[in-house]
Amino acid sequence: MSTGSSYTRVLLKLSGEALLGTERDFGIDETVIRNYAQEIKSAVDLGAEIAIVIGGGNIFRGVQNAMKGMTRAHADYMGMLATMINGMALQDALEQAGLQTRLQSSIKMEEIAEPFIRRRAIRHLEKGRVVIFGAGTGNPYFTTDTAAALRGLEIDAEMILKGTRVNGVFTADPEKNDDAKRFVRIHGDEMIRRSLQVMDMTALTLCRESAMPLHIFDMGMSGNLNRVLQGENVGTQVHWNEEAEAPYVAEEA
Numbered sequence: 001m002s003t004g005s006s007y008t009r010v011l012l013k014l015s016g017e018a019l020l021g022t023e024r025d026f027g028i029d030e031t032v033i034r035n036y037a038q039e040i041k042s043a044v045d046l047g048a049e050i051a052i053v054i055g056g057g058n059i060f061r062g063v064q065n066a067m068k069g070m071t072r073a074h075a076d077y078m079g080m081l082a083t084m085i086n087g088m089a090l091q092d093a094l095e096q097a098g099l100q101t102r103l104q105s106s107i108k109m110e111e112i113a114e115p116f117i118r119r120r121a122i123r124h125l126e127k128g129r130v131v132i133f134g135a136g137t138g139n140p141y142f143t144t145d146t147a148a149a150l151r152g153l154e155i156d157a158e159m160i161l162k163g164t165r166v167n168g169v170f171t172a173d174p175e176k177n178d179d180a181k182r183f184v185r186i187h188g189d190e191m192i193r194r195s196l197q198v199m200d201m202t203a204l205t206l207c208r209e210s211a212m213p214l215h216i217f218d219m220g221m222s223g224n225l226n227r228v229l230q231g232e233n234v235g236t237q238v239h240w241n242e243e244a245e246a247p248y249v250a251e252e253a
C-alpha cells in the first residue's frame with residue numbers, strides 16, 4: 001500500500017447531522033454521503049486504515065419531538081438504531097465507490113451486521129477494509145462521540161478525526177464574529193477550561209486518560225480528510241502533551 005498518510009490507522013467520527021447537507025432537516029442527503037465515500041476512498045488509497053463511527057442525529061432528532069416524555073434509556077436505544085441506518089447507507093456508498101467494508105454493530109442484528117468483535121475489526125482493517133461501527137457503545141446514556149473514543153482506543157487508532165461542518169475549533173463563533181480565530185493546535189485541558197464544545201465530557205475524559213489526540217476538521221470540503229492525514233494545517237489538532245510550549249496556537253489574523 002502507498003504510504004502517503006502520516007498515520008497508519010485512524011478512527012473517523014462522522015456526525016449524523018452532517019449527513020443532512022444544506023437542504024434537508026431530516027434523513028440523508030445523497031450527495032453528501034456520496035462525497036464522503038469519495039473522500040474516504042482517497043484516504044484508503046493514501047494508505048490509511050480507516051474505521052468509522054457514525055452518529056444518528058439526522059434521523060433521531062427528527063423523531064425526538066414525537067418522543068417527548070419517553071423514558072431516556074428507551075429513547076437512547078432508538079438513537080442507536082438510527083446510527084445503524086446511517087451505517088448501512090454509508091456502507092453501501094463506500095462499496096459503490098469501490099471499497100471493501102464491514103459493518104459491526106454494538107447491538108446484535110446479525111442479518112445486517114457483524115457483532116462488534118475487537119480482534120475481528122482489527123483484522124478487517126489490516127486487510128484494507130473500512131470498518132463501520134454502528135449502534136454507538138450499545139449502552140444508553142452515551143453518545144457516538146464516546147463510542148468513537150472507546151472504539152478508537154480499542155483498535156489502537158493513532159488519532160480520532162472528527163469530521164464536522166466547520167473547519168475546526170474557533171476562539172468564538174466564526175459565523176457571528178469576524179475576529180474569531182481558528183485554533184491550529186490546542187491542549188485538551190485548555191479546551192476543557194474554555195468550555196469549547198467539541199466532544200462531550202465522557203468522550204474527552206476517555207481521550208485524556210490515554211492521551212489520544214483528536215483532529216477536528218470540515219469533512220464537507222473536498223480533500224480535507226487527506227490533508228489531515230498528510231499532516232497539513234487544516235482544522236484543529238487537540239493534543240495532551242504536557243511539554244508543549246503553549247496551551248494553544250491560534251491562526252494568524
Ligand code: UDP
Nearest residue numbers: 016055056057076079080136137142143144
Ligand atoms: N446513543 C446512545 N448510546 C451510544 C451512542 C448513541 O444511547 O453509545 C444514542 C443517544 O440517544 C444519541 C443518539 O444515539 O443521542 C444518536 O447519537 P448522537 O447524538 O451521538 O449522534 P450525532 O449527534 O453524532 O449525529
